[in-house]
Amino acid sequence: MRKTTYLLPALVVAIVVVLSSIFVVDEREKALVLQFGQIKAVKEEPGLAFKIPLIQEVVRYDDRILSLDTQTIEVTPSDDRRLVVDAFARYRIADVVQFRQAVGVGGIRVAEDRLSGILNAQIREVLGADQVTSDRILSKDRGELMIRIRDSARVQARSLGLDVVDVRLKQTNLPQRNLEATFDRMKAEREREAADEIARGNEAAQRVRALADRTVVETLSVADRDANVIRGEADAERNRIFADAYGADPEFFAFYRSLQAYETSLKGDNSTMVMTPDSQFFEYFKNELSTNGSVTLPDPVARAEAPDAPAPDAPEAPEMPEPFNLTPVDPAPVDPAPESPEAVDPTPEAVDPAPAPEAPEADTPPADN
Template sequence: MHARSMVALTILAGLALLASSSLYVVKETQTGIRLQFGKIVETDIGAGLHMKIPVYNTVRLFDTRVQTLDTRPSRYLTGDRKGVIVDSFVKWRIVDVTRFYQATSGDQQVAASLIAPRVDQALRNEFGRRSLQEIVSEQRDELMAGPMVTLNRALAEEMGIAVIDMRVKRIELPTEVTASVYERMRSERQREAREYRAQGQEEGERIRARADRAREVLLAEAQRDSEIMRGEGDAIATRTYAAAFGQDPEFFSFLRSTQAYQAAFNSPDDLIVVSPRSEFFRFLDNSSGRQ
């Protein structure tokens, strides 16, 4: 009985080993190929449970999800012969498993080593066509559109992969040219500042000149108007005095004499030497003013 149990267990173990080596599972994120002594006999095996002949068949599974390749920063020359350091990455996935296996033997490290030079070449060609000003000012999506199309076409034919996205993470100037570029930018900003100051001073001079001219015009007009008004006032006063003098000449002679006396003897120390019979004192001797 013990011997029968051992035989049964051995048979069960053999069957389990045969089943494990004959059955395989492909996940939803995978695709597979079946090989017969190294030759592809079935490709694009979908998700699920599948069978194979042990030893006779070999199955290789591949991840069909999007993969990311971070390339090393590289130095490129722009169209105007300026050096820039570019750091980029590429997102790709397998679309033709047969071509991918034939190109890389299913090794993703080999795939990365084949993709990286292609990325470098596509970026080098694109940056070589554009000036530094265009590279800095244009949108990154527009900058990478051309290289992405070129790279996708080449890799699809050679390796059976599709480029999903291609981006530049950063663009930097080499250390040896950074100082000169900054100095050139500083000089350009200073030149613009001088131009703005000169324009401001010129405009300020024009404004001050207009203000001074307006001031002189206002003063001249005010002086003219005041002289006119003063002349008119003097004319009115003269006419008034003349009319008043004409009504009573003796009274106004007396009034002028009293004003002269007040002005002559304004202080106790005032002294005047004149003949008592002088015309000046005629109203002191006689209130009527007669000699």
């Protein structure tokens, strides 16, 4: 019983000592075995490892790629346009022994503070170098500048046991105090380009409009010329026809022109004319009563055959109050003939009768001597 009492606690203590001397290294980390602050072993391979209990301790560090966001800083490129730069970096612990010696017990927090200072210094140095303008930073050359920042920071980060994998510029903006001025300048530049484009467009439109106006004037001029030629030929043909008609029968031509004058002057629902009853305008309206009471119109053909024959006595016209209304019957629509150069008075009095042919002189016998 007494041996069992001492054996059980000794067994428990032995188990605790064995378990405390064994530790597991994960594949995502590296481990250092420290003894009173001194590095005794480096465990980089995953698996089981041993240490002296109560004397040695194990410090673990992440072996994966870590991320670091730097603070926003202002840089001044060679064109003196200040820029606000926000960057981030990707790094990993390359040498845990050197890392432990560089940062001590501070670990990752101290290492990131020191790495952030290195990155900010390199960003200012690269972006503020000669021949590096703000336009270049904002152009496709930005990738080349980030590679230069990464290479420079990698050289200095080796003293910390770190390997800088990549550096990226997240944002590159203008300071707020310069942002509005820059926007105004950009707006003025765009407005100037727009004004140039509008001016060129107006110039092109003016050329097209002038060409179109000239084409219209030329087309109208040609059309007016052709119309005048056709109109002149038509007038000449009309005058020829009127001349032939006048030469064939002057009296009938005068009668026809009088009818055209009546048709033109008596248009409308109600026509009122004030004139004397014996006016020559209504020469062909003077009717002659026959023996049976019918109305006989003057025969222009007969009058033409016998122009010197005296007209029969017309009945005395009754007195009529003036003015009097004449409501003619609407004839069939006839286009009024245009006036010919040789205008003829529609009244028969205005037309001179054709001169009678002179009788040939009688042959007189020679007188006897």
